[in-house]
Amino acid sequence: MFEQxxxxxxxxxxxxFLVFGLVSCTFYWSKSKYLDDREExxxxxxxxxxxxxxxxxxxxxxxxxxxxxxxxEPYKELRSNNxxxxxxxxxxxxxYKIATLSGPEKxxxxxxxxxxxxxxSDDKAFKRMELKANKPGLYFVGSYKIDKVKDGGLFGxxxxxxxxxxEVSEKEALQMxxxxxxxxxxxxxxxxxxxQLK
Amino acid sequence: MKxxxxxxxxxxxxxxxxxxxxxxxxxxxxNLNEVAADEILFIGRVSMNPPITKEEIQIENVINLSDxxxxxxxxxxxxxxxxxxxxxxxxxxxxTVAAIDxxxxxxxxxxxxxxxxxxxxxxxxxxxxxxEYMTFTIDKGIKVNHSGKSKAVYVGDITFVRDEFFxxxxxxxxxxxxxxxxxxxxxxxxxxxxxxxxxxxxxx
Numbered sequence: 001m002f003e004q005x006x007x008x009x010x011x012x013x014x015x016x017f018l019v020f021g022l023v024s025c026t027f028y029w030s031k032s033k034y035l036d037d038r039e040e041x042x043x044x045x046x047x048x049x050x051x052x053x054x055x056x057x058x059x060x061x062x063x064x065x066x067x068x069x070x071x072x073e074p075y076k077e078l079r080s081n082n083x084x085x086x087x088x089x090x091x092x093x094x095x096y097k098i099a100t101l102s103g104p105e106k107x108x109x110x111x112x113x114x115x116x117x118x119x120x121s122d123d124k125a126f127k128r129m130e131l132k133a134n135k136p137g138l139y140f141v142g143s144y145k146i147d148k149v150k151d152g153g154l155f156g157x158x159x160x161x162x163x164x165x166x167e168v169s170e171k172e173a174l175q176m177x178x179x180x181x182x183x184x185x186x187x188x189x190x191x192x193x194x195x196q197l198k
Numbered sequence: 199m200k201x202x203x204x205x206x207x208x209x210x211x212x213x214x215x216x217x218x219x220x221x222x223x224x225x226x227x228x229n230l231n232e233v234a235a236d237e238i239l240f241i242g243r244v245s246m247n248p249p250i251t252k253e254e255i256q257i258e259n260v261i262n263l264s265d266x267x268x269x270x271x272x273x274x275x276x277x278x279x280x281x282x283x284x285x286x287x288x289x290x291x292x293x294t295v296a297a298i299d300x301x302x303x304x305x306x307x308x309x310x311x312x313x314x315x316x317x318x319x320x321x322x323x324x325x326x327x328x329x330e331y332m333t334f335t336i337d338k339g340i341k342v343n344h345s346g347k348s349k350a351v352y353v354g355d356i357t358f359v360r361d362e363f364f365x366x367x368x369x370x371x372x373x374x375x376x377x378x379x380x381x382x383x384x385x386x387x388x389x390x391x392x393x394x395x396x397x398x399x400x401x402x
Contacts, residue, residue, distance in 0.1 A: 070253045
């Protein structure tokens with residue numbers, strides 16, 4: 001009785017499972033590009049840019065660590081426009097640090113990369129990766145590039161490093177971000193800041 | 199009780215191993231019989247100021263059977279020669295010492311080999327997807343000088359003063375607690391071994 005009742009569903013389930021198994025290798029779930037339209041009072045928006053053209057992966061997501069106030073879930077997933085811009089809105093004021101930028105490996109590989117951002121102890125330029133947000137508003141963490149410093153050849157390993165650049169200014173980053181801010185409180189705030197930057 | 203102590207040691211070792219991959223770190227000896235004829239027992243403490251709290255790091259999907267909490271484990275990089283650690287994690291190297299924040303370590307080292315401390319590595323994130331560490335490099339290193347005649351040598355207290363982002367603000371090295379350390383050592387191992395106070399200098 002049980003077998004007869006569920007047999008048709010079993011086939012569908014197996015088929016769905018197989019299809020999922022085939023596509024899951026190339027399927028990466030990440031946050032929407034669009035900012036949340038919830039009205040969070042007194043919150044901040046963090047944003048930055050990374051040029052991943054020479055990187056072994058395409059940046060599609062990342063993590064920002066909420067250092068203070070202490071949280072049960074200190075790592076928050078960043079949004080990405082899939083063109084180098086990373087951002088996250090509606091965070092409480094406090095201390096933050098961009099922890100990792102991640103994405104699928106370029107080419108036919110099925111793996112993904114978690115790129116740990118350097119600490120200021122490695123390079124003072126990365127001080128911007130750490131941020132003290134005392135007031136609500138926008139916080140730009142800067143523009144960076146993942147640079148290929150050594151080609152490992154056919155059998156060796158390529159070497160990369162993160163460098164601070166001026167490739168994308170705060171204004172340019174905001175202009176990219178504005179596209180995803182419709183119907184949110186952030187739209188006006190971004191527009192105002194763009195005007196200030198001229 | 200002895201079995202429990204041994205299990206505890208194994209668990210601490212197991213955890214330290216997970217930090218260092220396949221490389222075996224040094225850890226505190228269970229009893230003084232473990233100190234070989236050509237070895238010296240080094241005594242000291244390494245700590246963070248303020249201490250790293252559970253809330254500051256992320257540990258998920260890890261079963262810790264030890265009573266040593268993971269945020270308290272500090273893996274010290276030791277070496278017979280000085281070199282620039284350059285922020286590289288102690289997980290990549292041999293000659294590491296698994297210490298517990300603020301507690302005395304008692305590890306052995308060949309008496310004919312110089313001993314330099316280069317830095318300390320600790321875990322900041324361990325989840326099914328991410329494994330991240332932070333390394334505090336001791337600028338110019340610490341060389342532990344001794345006569346080579348003693349079986350036990352007191353190193354001292356190395357304290358890393360840090361900020362909320364895990365940046366080093368200062369490193370305090372002192373031997374003010376020599377008497378207390380000797381007392382604790384003798385009580386722990388029920389011994390009357392003499393303990394030489396090391397002369398600490400810069401490695402570079």
